[in-house]
Amino acid sequence: MDNDGVAIVSGGLDSITMLYKLLFQDNRRPFVLSFDYGQRHVREISAAGEVCNLLGIEQRVFDFTDFGWITELSGSALVDDTVVVPEGHYAAETMKATVVPNRNMAMISIAAAFCISIKGDYVATAIHSGDHAIYPDCRPGFIQAMRSAIRIANEGFVHPNFHIYTPFILQSKTDIATLAQVLAVPIEKTWSCYNGREQHCGRCGTCVERQEALHNAGVPDLTPYEDSEFWKEQVAKL
Secondary structure (H helix, E strand, O other), X not given: OOOOEEEEOOOOHHHHHHHHHHHHOOXXXXXXXXXXXXXXXXXXXXXXXXXXXXXXXXXXXXXXHHHOHHHHHOOXXXXXXXXXXXXXXXXXXXXXXXXXXXXXXXXXXXXXXXXXHOOOOEEEOOOOHHXXXXXXXXXXXXXXXXXXXXXXXXXXXXXXXXXXXXXXXXXXXXXXXXXXXXXXOOHHHOOOOOOOOOOEOOOEHHHHHHHXXXXXXXXXXXXXXXXXXXXXXXXXXX
């Protein structure tokens, strides 16, 4: 069957749950697009590929690394090995070190080009309410502006119902974890950690957020962590 839109899938809990929602709740047929932008946790891409293989769907990977603009200019802990990945809860001010300038605008723009080329009507991205405080390009205002820009830039070519699908933008990470269990998402196959090691570190912001959400949702977490207790200390400090 032909694809009806594009899903941006990193390989993390949020985007994999979104993919399952598109397939099994919304009855959509997304083209799966992942991005290599030089992230130190590049293994998330192979995690996405593993789940796509499990589902019997194709994953395409768009390579940003040749451009150099992200890795050379950003100073972000996600792409610059000289910047330490901050530990602790996402609410901490230090988590701003994980911002990659213009990342979502670049990814959504490329995904929209793919979408228009296949005559699809949506680009799906798994941003959620917990992202709003740190990442400006995860906020509703940005998504609305991006949708308008894409429709204007592609007038006469874009699908009349084109939209940026953000099912979790007003939901929490705990809501996503709850849905993941309902949809039988293979959570242990997803990759969230910002450190590119063999196991989830358990201490970076996204590891802490992941463990807290799964715990709050009452979802068994079969993911192996280097430190599976640190998140509790961080949550207790809030």
